[in-house]
Amino acid sequence: CVAWHSLIKCAGERALQERQRQHMARGLPKQKPIAGVKEVIVVASGKGGVGKSTTAVNLALGLMANDQSKSVGLLDADVYGPSIPKLMNLKGNPELTDKNLMRPLVNFGIPCMSMGFLVEEVAPIVWRGLMVMSAIEKLIRQVDWGNLDYLVIDMPPGTGDVQLSITQNIPIAGAVIVSTPQDIALLDARRGAEMFRKVNVPVLGLVQNMSVFQCPKCSHQTHIFGSDGAKELAQTLGVEMLGDIPLHLNIRETSDKGQPVVVSSPDSPEAEAYRRVAAAVVRRLAEHPR
Numbered sequence: 117c118v119a120w121h122s123l124i125k126c127a128g129e130r131a132l133q134e135r136q137r138q139h140m141a142r143g144l145p146k147q148k149p150i151a152g153v154k155e156v157i158v159v160a161s162g163k164g165g166v167g168k169s170t171t172a173v174n175l176a177l178g179l180m181a182n183d184q185s186k187s188v189g190l191l192d193a194d195v196y197g198p199s200i201p202k203l204m205n206l207k208g209n210p211e212l213t214d215k216n217l218m219r220p221l222v223n224f225g226i227p228c229m230s231m232g233f234l235v236e237e238v239a240p241i242v243w244r245g246l247m248v249m250s251a252i253e254k255l256i257r258q259v260d261w262g263n264l265d266y267l268v269i270d271m272p273p274g275t276g277d278v279q280l281s282i283t284q285n286i287p288i289a290g291a292v293i294v295s296t297p298q299d300i301a302l303l304d305a306r307r308g309a310e311m312f313r314k315v316n317v318p319v320l321g322l323v324q325n326m327s328v329f330q331c332p333k334c335s336h337q338t339h340i341f342g343s344d345g346a347k348e349l350a351q352t353l354g355v356e357m358l359g360d361i362p363l364h365l366n367i368r369e370t371s372d373k374g375q376p377v378v379v380s381s382p383d384s385p386e387a388e389a390y391r392r393v394a395a396a397v398v399r400r401l402a403e404h405p406r
Contacts, residue, residue: 160294196248290318296325356400
């Protein structure tokens with residue numbers, strides 16, 4: 117009798133959970149692909165200051181450098197702190213097509229869209245959540261991307277409204293999580309990875325940024341932010357380590373000049389590190405067809 121009562125109780129709980137799941141699903145928007153875009157890759161981090169935008173830019177350029185037949189676009193989804201205009205050396209306002217869609221600005225063969233193209237460079241964006249969501253919707257839906265094999269989205273740091281809105285509105289082929297080896301960054305990177313799992317976005321792997329500093333005079337290597345922290349986190353999460361990016365002056369200087377290292381120093385070890393990450397991302401995408 118006790119066993120029968122437990123069976124009925126479990127069945128009731130499962131039915132309740134299923135009704136709750138269906139109710140939640142009704143409240144979510146249906147995912148709709150971006151016109152002309154084959155695969156969307158999001159580059160994310162749990163916290164700011166880990167080099168996510170620089171990684172996103174050089175990943176996009178690395179994807180194209182590895183295969184010249186592929187077309188790649190770059191979307192800056194960080195409304196409050198857009199970095200893509202500076203990193204890609206782009207200024208100006210997008211033109212409009214006959215269908216009233218914004219034309220991306222292009223440099224190094226990469227079409228780019230950012231809120232930074234729509235406001236003054238130093239103007240603060242003081243908006244509430246609904247206005248940010250509206251801006252994200254416009255950046256996604258009201259842009260004439262043409263035909264792209266990959267659209268790389270530079271996500272804002274954290275796990276808030278923008279991240280959820282993007283993952284719920286468009287099908288995403290996979291997420292790349294960027295972190296330094298530092299413990300505090302790794303804690304937030306783990307939260308980011310878990311968020312993508314909750315919304316059924318494949319985590320392609322982790323990129324360990326600023327992994328080691330090599331002295332330009334004596335070549336001594338120093339692990340300023342710790343060593344192998346992201347590798348250990350990748351093992352804990354059961355995801356792949358996509359690559360290590362060194363803490364190098366060349367990356368910082370080329371980024372500040374709007375001349376990303378993959379295009380300005382293509383033969384450098386730093387550019388090769390980004391191209392290896394891009395190759396790993398393509399391989400992981402092939403393992404997670406959508």
